[in-house]
Amino acid sequence: MSAQILDGKATSAAIKSDLTTRVAALRERGITPGLGTLLVGDDIGSQKYVAGKHRDCAAVGISSIRRDLPADASQKEIETAVRELNEDPECTGYIVQLPLPGGIDTNRVLELMDPAKDADGLHPMSLGRLVLNEPAPLPCTPHGIIVLLRRYGVEINGAHVVVVGRGTTVGRTLPLLLTRRSENATVTQCHTGTRELPEQLRRADIVVSAAGVPHLIKAEDIKPGAAVLDVGVSRNSEGKVVGDVDPGVAEVAGWLSPNPGGVGPMTRAMLLENVVRIAEQAAEPAS
Numbered sequence: 001m002s003a004q005i006l007d008g009k010a011t012s013a014a015i016k017s018d019l020t021t022r023v024a025a026l027r028e029r030g031i032t033p034g035l036g037t038l039l040v041g042d043d044i045g046s047q048k049y050v051a052g053k054h055r056d057c058a059a060v061g062i063s064s065i066r067r068d069l070p071a072d073a074s075q076k077e078i079e080t081a082v083r084e085l086n087e088d089p090e091c092t093g094y095i096v097q098l099p100l101p102g103g104i105d106t107n108r109v110l111e112l113m114d115p116a117k118d119a120d121g122l123h124p125m126s127l128g129r130l131v132l133n134e135p136a137p138l139p140c141t142p143h144g145i146i147v148l149l150r151r152y153g154v155e156i157n158g159a160h161v162v163v164v165g166r167g168t169t170v171g172r173t174l175p176l177l178l179t180r181r182s183e184n185a186t187v188t189q190c191h192t193g194t195r196e197l198p199e200q201l202r203r204a205d206i207v208v209s210a211a212g213v214p215h216l217i218k219a220e221d222i223k224p225g226a227a228v229l230d231v232g233v234s235r236n237s238e239g240k241v242v243g244d245v246d247p248g249v250a251e252v253a254g255w256l257s258p259n260p261g262g263v264g265p266m267t268r269a270m271l272l273e274n275v276v277r278i279a280e281q282a283a284e285p286a287s
């Protein structure tokens with residue numbers, strides 16, 4: 001058996017094509033959505049991701065606002081850039097690329113963002129609204145995972161999902177989305193401190209690994225036919241991405257997201273979706 005590939009590249013291309021139409025409709029009404037990014041430092045991965053986000057914007061007709069600061073930028077300089085993005089009328093939604101350099105108070109930076117411009121769903125107000133089941137921009141990677149599973153007809157309703165990882169962008173937030181009534185999954189959250197991880201994995205219908213530990217997830221720990229999504233990013237000595245999932249998993253799983261080419265492109269597509277939705281909502285405020 002060989003797993004069906006959950007192709008994030010192809011799926012995100014289809015989503016971007018729909019978004020192009022929605023952006024054109026906004027532009028016809030004189031509204032130009034603009035994505036702002038704040039990137040601090042010279043981490044190769046973060047630079048690549050931000051560059052990719054702006055390429056995507058150009059492809060769908062969203063305008064781009066880039067603020068890049070050096071790795072030694074102070075807390076105050078970063079906060080000033082956030083305030084400028086809050087005030088910039090051309091920037092209708094923005095993100096602070098994570099992680100920020102060591103020594104920076106990330107939560108303080110995120111708290112300063114205008115929640116009405118939160119394109120990442122990571123502002124404390126958005127996260128609180130998600131917990132409370134209120135409408136909010138959804139965090140891009142978890143949302144992308146759910147859209148990818150749905151596009152390939154993987155049953156989420158009633159599934160037992162094991163999420164490996166406890167970071168804000170995936171591990172903490174994905175269980176919040178999966179346990180909504182609309183998804184109705186049962187979630188076990190694991191992390192690098194979990195004892196007996198293989199036993200947990202073997203019970204899963206869907207495994208999502210975002211631990212950042214190369215080849216942590218082995219074929220012998222996967223239930224035959226399960227869906228496995230690889231969100232882990234480590235880099236080898238040539239700078240190439242190495243995922244959390246061992247290549248042998250392809251022989252046991254029913255579905256597998258490649259890495260690269262799986263969840264990453266979906267993350268970018270969901271960011272565009274948030275930017276477009278924020279602009280549409282601002283154009284037609286709820287009565």
Ligand SMILES: Nc1nc2c(c(=O)[nH]1)N[C@@H](CN(C=O)c1ccc(C(=O)N[C@@H](CCC(=O)O)C(=O)O)cc1)CN2
Pocket residue numbers: 045048049052095096097098099120140141169241259260261262263264265267268
């Ligand atoms: N503010 C945020 N910071 C970070 C987030 C986030 O959602 N918001 N998530 C990750 C990084 N990330 C988005 O910013 C991201 C990761 C991966 C990709 C992607 O397209 N990856 C490609 C491979 C690219 C490569 O070779 O490195 C793929 O998987 O095919 C896009 C965005 C942490 N920070």
